[in-house]
Amino acid sequence: MAQPSGGGSVKIRADIAELLHAGLSDRAISRQLQLRTSRIRAAREILGLPPHRPGPTPAATPEDLFWRRAVPTDDGHLLWPGATQGSGARIRHGQERYSPYRIAFRLRYGREPVGKVTSGCTHAGCVAPDHVEDRPMREQYAAIFGGAQ
Ligand SMILES: [Zn+2]
Structure with a gap:
């Protein structure tokens, strides 16, 4: 199915959203899904989730x-x-x-x-x-x- 492009809504992959809601860090998610951390961060912002505390936690x-x-x-x-x-x-x-x-x-x-x-x-x-x-x-x-x- 073709994805409409240029629309106002931004699609977030379900697996990214699921892991974000589970409370994993951007880095952990990017590693698990083999995606750039910038992409995870963007998804986090769109979902309105608080940033994962950076640095050693x-x-x-x-x-x-x-x-x-x-x-x-x-x-x-x-x-x-x-x-x-x-x-x-x-x-x-x-x-x-x-x-x-x-x-x-x-x-x-x-x-x-x-x-x-x-x-x-x-x-x-x-x-x-x-x-x-x-x-x-x-x-x-x-x-x-x-x-x-
Ligand atoms: Zn195996």
Whole structure:
């Protein structure tokens, strides 16, 4: 469908608006969606949302830290620096440490994972929320597709 151009209204992508309303920083959103921060900032202004406090924000959520550090690949994965070396990858937030896999899982499914969370795709160390799975999901896939038995 052709977009009318030159009209008075400005269209904001739904995914940008959703993340802005979720309270993520411009930088976190630009990283997640692979867009320029200037574009996110413009959308924030149009929506009338207050600017995200710039600079280091100690009160940033673990989810915010997740998006800041995760590295998107060209083919749709999200890599966690160091995650391929084992399960030592952690997000430090205040006194707590979080597994980026578990954060990715909660972002996608809105619940706590059961058991260990691993990459469900072929990319080792991938923490893309759409690609991670917990133990019940692995068991379910094995039941459907047949595990090697
Ligand atoms: Zn992946």
